[in-house]
Amino acid sequence: MADTDAHITVRDLTLAYGNYVVQQHLTFRIKRGEVFIIMGGSGCGKSTIMHGLTGLKEPASGQVLYDGVSFWESAPEEKERLRHTFGVMFQSGALWSSMTLAENVGLPLEQYTNLNRSQIHKLVSLKLALVGLGGFEEFYPSEISGGMQKRVGVARAMALDPDILFFDEPSAGLDPVSARRLDDLILELRDSLKTTMVVVTHELASIFAIADNSVFLDPETKTMIAHGDPKKLLAESKDPKVHNFLTRSDGESGK
Amino acid sequence: MKKEIVAQPPAAGKPPEINISRPTNDTLRMRLSGNWRIDQPMPSIEELEKQLKSEPGVQKIAFDTSQIAGWDSSLLTFLIDITQLGSRQKISIDSAGLPDGVPQLLKIAAAVPEKKDTGRDAARETFLTRVGENATVFFQSAADMLGFIGDAFVTFLKMFGGKTRFRGYDLVLLIRQCGADALPIVTLISMLVGLILAFVGAIQLEMFGAQIFVANLVGIAMVRVLASVMTGVIMAGRTGAAFAAQLGTMQVNEELDALEVLGISPMEFLVLPRMLALILMMPLLCLYADLMGVLGGLIVGVTMLDINVIEYYNQTISAVRLNDFGIGLFQSAVFGVLVALTGCLRGMQCGRSASAVGQATTSAVVTGIVSITVATAIITVLCSVLGL
Numbered sequence: 001m002a003d004t005d006a007h008i009t010v011r012d013l014t015l016a017y018g019n020y021v022v023q024q025h026l027t028f029r030i031k032r033g034e035v036f037i038i039m040g041g042s043g044c045g046k047s048t049i050m051h052g053l054t055g056l057k058e059p060a061s062g063q064v065l066y067d068g069v070s071f072w073e074s075a076p077e078e079k080e081r082l083r084h085t086f087g088v089m090f091q092s093g094a095l096w097s098s099m100t101l102a103e104n105v106g107l108p109l110e111q112y113t114n115l116n117r118s119q120i121h122k123l124v125s126l127k128l129a130l131v132g133l134g135g136f137e138e139f140y141p142s143e144i145s146g147g148m149q150k151r152v153g154v155a156r157a158m159a160l161d162p163d164i165l166f167f168d169e170p171s172a173g174l175d176p177v178s179a180r181r182l183d184d185l186i187l188e189l190r191d192s193l194k195t196t197m198v199v200v201t202h203e204l205a206s207i208f209a210i211a212d213n214s215v216f217l218d219p220e221t222k223t224m225i226a227h228g229d230p231k232k233l234l235a236e237s238k239d240p241k242v243h244n245f246l247t248r249s250d251g252e253s254g255k
Numbered sequence: 256m257k258k259e260i261v262a263q264p265p266a267a268g269k270p271p272e273i274n275i276s277r278p279t280n281d282t283l284r285m286r287l288s289g290n291w292r293i294d295q296p297m298p299s300i301e302e303l304e305k306q307l308k309s310e311p312g313v314q315k316i317a318f319d320t321s322q323i324a325g326w327d328s329s330l331l332t333f334l335i336d337i338t339q340l341g342s343r344q345k346i347s348i349d350s351a352g353l354p355d356g357v358p359q360l361l362k363i364a365a366a367v368p369e370k371k372d373t374g375r376d377a378a379r380e381t382f383l384t385r386v387g388e389n390a391t392v393f394f395q396s397a398a399d400m401l402g403f404i405g406d407a408f409v410t411f412l413k414m415f416g417g418k419t420r421f422r423g424y425d426l427v428l429l430i431r432q433c434g435a436d437a438l439p440i441v442t443l444i445s446m447l448v449g450l451i452l453a454f455v456g457a458i459q460l461e462m463f464g465a466q467i468f469v470a471n472l473v474g475i476a477m478v479r480v481l482a483s484v485m486t487g488v489i490m491a492g493r494t495g496a497a498f499a500a501q502l503g504t505m506q507v508n509e510e511l512d513a514l515e516v517l518g519i520s521p522m523e524f525l526v527l528p529r530m531l532a533l534i535l536m537m538p539l540l541c542l543y544a545d546l547m548g549v550l551g552g553l554i555v556g557v558t559m560l561d562i563n564v565i566e567y568y569n570q571t572i573s574a575v576r577l578n579d580f581g582i583g584l585f586q587s588a589v590f591g592v593l594v595a596l597t598g599c600l601r602g603m604q605c606g607r608s609a610s611a612v613g614q615a616t617t618s619a620v621v622t623g624i625v626s627i628t629v630a631t632a633i634i635t636v637l638c639s640v641l642g643l
Binding site: 087 | 420422504505508509510512513514515516517518519
């Protein structure tokens with residue numbers, strides 16, 4: 001690889017549903033240990049991009065490379081190995097509703113390690129404690145609040161100690177304080193575990209609080225129109241769309 | 256040409272009213288009064304248009320709303336209508352006299368032009384287009400179904416290689432749900448079917464004094480066909496629907512995505528234990544339904560036809576061959592596969608909304624029952640050809 005620093009490399013990625021192109025010609029690099037934001041207005045295809053990165057939606061063309069290994073061109077076994085290097089927190093938490101929180105966090109461990117029951121139990125308690133939910137092991141997802149569900153989603157994503165964590169709209173539907181706590185959690189985990197974080201969001205407060213780097217997706221041209229640290233983009237970007245987004249200003253006054 | 260302006264005090268319950276005057280030659284003033292609320296009858300815009308046409312030379316419409324008692328969105332829709340009327344007849348609208356906030360709201364409503372190219376235009380397609388589209392959808396869904404069946408088969412084979420992941424606990428729970436929990440309804444339905452059969456048969460057979468053959472009728476019909484078909488239909492409505500709803504809801508909540516991201520195939524983790532549970536339980540339920548059906552016949556035989564219990568038992572034993580049992584059990588195992596497959600297929604295909612879950616459930620039951628009926632027909636014909 002040209003850039004040994006790059007943890008994830010996206011090359012000329014195009015995602016489409018049938019003939020309907022969602023985003024095209026995306027090329028960017030995500031460095032190891034950075035918090036990378038994928039931002040853009042509602043409906044620009046942020047979540048679809050994340051599905052392309054996490055192996056849920058095969059791209060129409062282009063490559064996604066993890067440490068130089070192209071995910072979509074790998075053999076099934078290699079794909080499975082790569083899948084275990086990342087964890088995903090879904091927009092709604094997506095906890096398995098028929099299982100307790102402990103079972104939710106424990107399932108990946110149960111399936112992919114040879115640990116015994118008590119070791120798994122210890123690990124599960126640790127992960128839940130890390131997201132501030134120690135003692136909630138035997139609760140069902142429907143018995144806890146939305147913010148807590150998202151935290152459990154993070155704990156589950158971290159179950160196999162992945163190198164990369166993906167977050168789909170972590171602060172959506174949370175009150176400002178819970179949203180900030182989740183942001184803090186992302187930063188703390190990054191700092192202590194050196195995990196690469198990829199966050200899909202349009203929450204400005206979060207973007208400025210946690211981002212090291214970002215791409216801005218535009219629904220009209222269907223591609224990325226800005227790339228870099230959002231704080232720098234705010235100061236330097238000449239593009240009215242990017243500027244409007246980052247300053248919450250109206251389309252008219254951005255001219 | 257001047258109309259009398261009647262000053263009216265604001266009244267809460269008064270319906271909306273318009274008085275029209277011409278203060279200058281090119282201006283028409285509408286004085287609105289009364290209560291412009293959603294529960295009041297609105298003045299007709301057609302009347303107004305007629306009146307406007309009868310007043311030549313109007314360049315501008317102004318409003319006087321000092322007499323208005325109250326207003327809500329119905330005033331806004333009325334004003335939007337007038338604005339459109341004005342733009343049709345090249346008359347400008349002066350919004351100065353409108354109540355506070357109304358000009359602002361009208362401006363907001365007009366700010367973003369109605370989106371025309373949303374791709375949701377209700378243009379009627381020609382008959383041929385629709386036939387073609389439906390045919391394409393049909394072939395696509397047939398291909399999807401085949402793909403799913405193939406996938407399920409491969410997973411099933413993999414299980415014998417011991418390479419599948421699902422939790423044993425889940426399987427036990429599912430076996431309980433589609434086995435033991437279904438006993439009450441299977442008892443009720445199959446016993447009643449046996450009872451009805453015996454009842455209908457008894458009337459005919461009594462005419463020949465051949466009441467004892469009720470045992471043959473009930474025994475053979477239940478064991479060979481009816482018990483398996485009835486349990487199949489019950490399980491399609493009960494368990495097939497439950498599978499579809501469960502998997503559909505998991506689809507809506509991204510729970511299936513969460514499994515897939517972990518590299519756990521939903522096919523192995525969710526579909527396989529469901530198929531296994533139904534394939535194991537259906538023949539057992541069928542056997543139980545056989546018993547209950549014969550019991551139903553026995554009740555009619557003993558109470559109405561004065562047949563001795565032992566007599567009825569012996570007659571049934573001599574009438575029903577082992578072959579009949581075999582065919583019935585085989586059939587029910589086939590139904591188990593069909594019900595589990597259709598339930599899981601529709602659940603996995605489910606869209607991401609609440610109504611999609613409803614559709615998936617309906618479709619699972621319908622597909623399940625249709626496939627059970629077709630399979631029964633095929634098996635029955637095959638058996639008669641093979642002379643079984």
